[in-house]
Amino acid sequence: MRTTRKLSIMLLDIGFLFASMLAAIVLKADFERLFHLFENAPHFILLMIGIKLVFLKLLMLYDSLWEHASVDELIRIAVFGALSHFTVVALDLYMDGEFSYKSLLLISFFDVVLIGGFRMSYRVLRRLMSRASNITQSYKSVLIIGAGHTGGMTARHLLSEPQRLGYPKAFIDDDPLKEGTLVSGIKVLGNRYDILSVVKRQKIDEIILAIPTVPMQDRREILSECKRTGVKVKTVPSLEEMMVDNVDLKKIRDVEIEDLLGRDEVNLDMAGIKDYLEGKTVLVTGGGGSIGSELCRQILRFAPKKLIILDINENAVYDLSNELKARGLAGVDLDTVITSVRDRKELQRAFQTLKPQVVFHAAAHKHVPLMERSPQEAIKNNVFGTMNLVDAALKNDVERFVLISTDKAVNPTSVMGVSKRIAEMIVQSVESNKTIFTAVRFGNVLGSNGSVIPLFKKQIQAGGPVTVTHKDMVRYFMTIPEASRLVLQAGGLAKGGDVFVLDMGEPVRILNLAEDLIRLSGLEPYKDIEIEFTGLRPGEKLFEELLTSEESVESKTKHEKIFVGKPGRVEYAILLKRLVLLKELAEGGDQEALLEMLASLVTSYQRDNREINKAFLENGCTALIKEMKSRKLAMS
Incomplete structure (x- = not known):
C-alpha cells in the first residue's frame, strides 16, 4: 500500500517536472528551443528529471505524512529547489547550454510551486474533509x-x-x-x-x-x-x-399546534371594519386576557382615536400597555382602567369620563370546573357584569357593543355555559335607537390562557404524563388572531340583536391533539410520554355545538366564515324581572335554588351532563361529528 502510494506520488512529480519545463519555455516564448530539446536532446531532459527525483528521495519527501505537513516539509522543498537548480545549471553548462539561465530559474521556481503546492494542498484538503466530518458528527x-x-x-x-x-x-x-x-x-x-x-x-x-x-x-x-x-x-x-x-x-x-391546526389567513373587509373603528374611542373589557389583548393589537391597525384597556388584572394590563407602546401607537391615545365589570359604579364613572363609542366585551370567568364549584361567581361576573356594561352603554350613547360568547352557551351543561347564554339573551333582547348590540360565538382558542394546549406543553416539558379527560372528547379550535379578526369583522356586520356564529373548521379530537403535541416535541406518545385519561369533570361535554336545537341560521353574511344565528328572543322587560330574582339567589348563597333558576331561564340547560355524553358515545362519536358537520354545511 505504501509502495503504491509512493509510486503514485512519484509519477505525479514527473508530470509536475515536465510541466515546469514547458511552462518556463512557454513563458519565455522560446518554442524553437522546445522543439530542439525534444528532437536533439531528450537525454538531457530525462537526466534533469532523474536528478530531481533523486533529490526528492534523498530529502525524504516521499516518506512524509503530508496530512501532517508543517514548516519542516516546506524547508525541505525549498532545499530541493535550491539543490536541483544549481545541479541542473552545472549540467547545462557542461552540455553546452541547452537552456538560458533565466529559463532554468523559472523551471526551478515552478518545480517548487507545483511539487510543494501539491503536497500542502493535500494537507489542506484532508483538514477540510476532516472538519466537515467533525461538523456532521459533532x-x-x-x-x-x-x-x-x-x-x-x-x-x-x-x-x-x-x-x-x-x-x-x-x-x-x-x-x-x-x-x-x-x-x-x-x-x-x-x-x-x-x-x-x-x-x-x-x-x-x-x-x-x-x-x-x-x-x-x-x-x-x-x-x-x-x-x-x-x-x-x-x-x-x-x-x-x-x-x-x-x-x-x-x-x-x-x-406549535397552531401551525398544524391553523387555517389560511382570514380575508377581511378592511373598509367595513375601518368604517366603525377609525377615529373612534374603543373600549375592550378583559383587555389583558388572550382574546382581549389580541383584539387590542388588531384594533390599532384601524386607527382609532383612543384605545381603552379595561381589566381587573393590573399586571396583564401593564404588560400589554408596554407591548403596544413598544410597537408604536401611530397617534392613538392609550388609556387603562383597572376595575371589574362587576363594579357598576366604577363602570359608569369610566364611561362618563372616557366616553367610549365602541365596546368589545371579552371579560368573563371561563373555567368550566371552577365555575361548577362557584356558580354564584360565574353569574355575578358573566351575567351581571354584562348587565352593568349594557346599562353603561345605554346611558352613555355607545354606538356599538360586541359581546364575546362561546359555543359552551349552546345547549349548556355547565354553569359557565349557561351564564354566557344568559349574557347573549341580554344582548339580544335589549332595544336601543342609538346602540347596536350583538354577540359573537366561537369555540376554543388555541393557546389562550388556561386552555388545554399550554397545560399539555407543561406536562410534556415535565416528562409527562399528559392528562386527557376522555379519549372521545372533541372540540372546535381557532387561533387567537383568526378569532379576533372575525370578531372585528362581525362587529361591522351587526344590525342589532343578532348572534354571529364563526366557522370553526372541523372538530378535533383532544386525544389526537395531545399525540400531535408530543410528536412535534420530537417524542413518541405512550413510549417517551404517557397519556392518562382522568375522566370528565363536572359540567363538561364530550362535544360542543355552535347552534342550539331551536336556533336557525338566518343567512350567510358577506364573509364566508361568519354566519348569523337567530335564537329565540326574550322581551327585555321580562328578562330584567327574572334577572332581579337571579341576582338575589346569586348573592344569597343557595346554590340549589340558583341552579334551578338557571334551568328555568335557559330551558336547554342540562344540569346532568351524563345523558348527553352517553348519547354521544352510544350513537358513536363519528356519527355525531358527521351530524355536526352537516349542520355546519347547512349554515353555508
Missing part, C-alpha cells in the same frame, strides 16, 4: 423544508452558527426542477413524500420548516409527514409574525 443534523429564498437564508443562518443551530444536511422541496440542485451548497434530496426516508438516510436530528407562504392545507400535510419521523420540528417565523412583530430568522421557533 453538530446536530438539520433538514430544511423549502428550498426557496427563505430556505436559502435559513441554511446560511445555520452555517454561520452550526455549533448552536445545527448543520444543514439537506433540503426538501416539492418543485421537481429543484431536486438534485444545490442551494447555499446544500443538496435538494426530494419532495414532501421523501421526508421520512431522507431523515433516516441522513440521520437527521431536527427539521426546520422554511415555507412561510405555503397554503395552510399543504403546511398541514407536510407537518403530518414530519410527525412520522419522530424528530424535533421547528419553523421560521410566518410572514404575519415578521410583519407584526418585526422578527427575523434568528427567531426560528418550535412548531
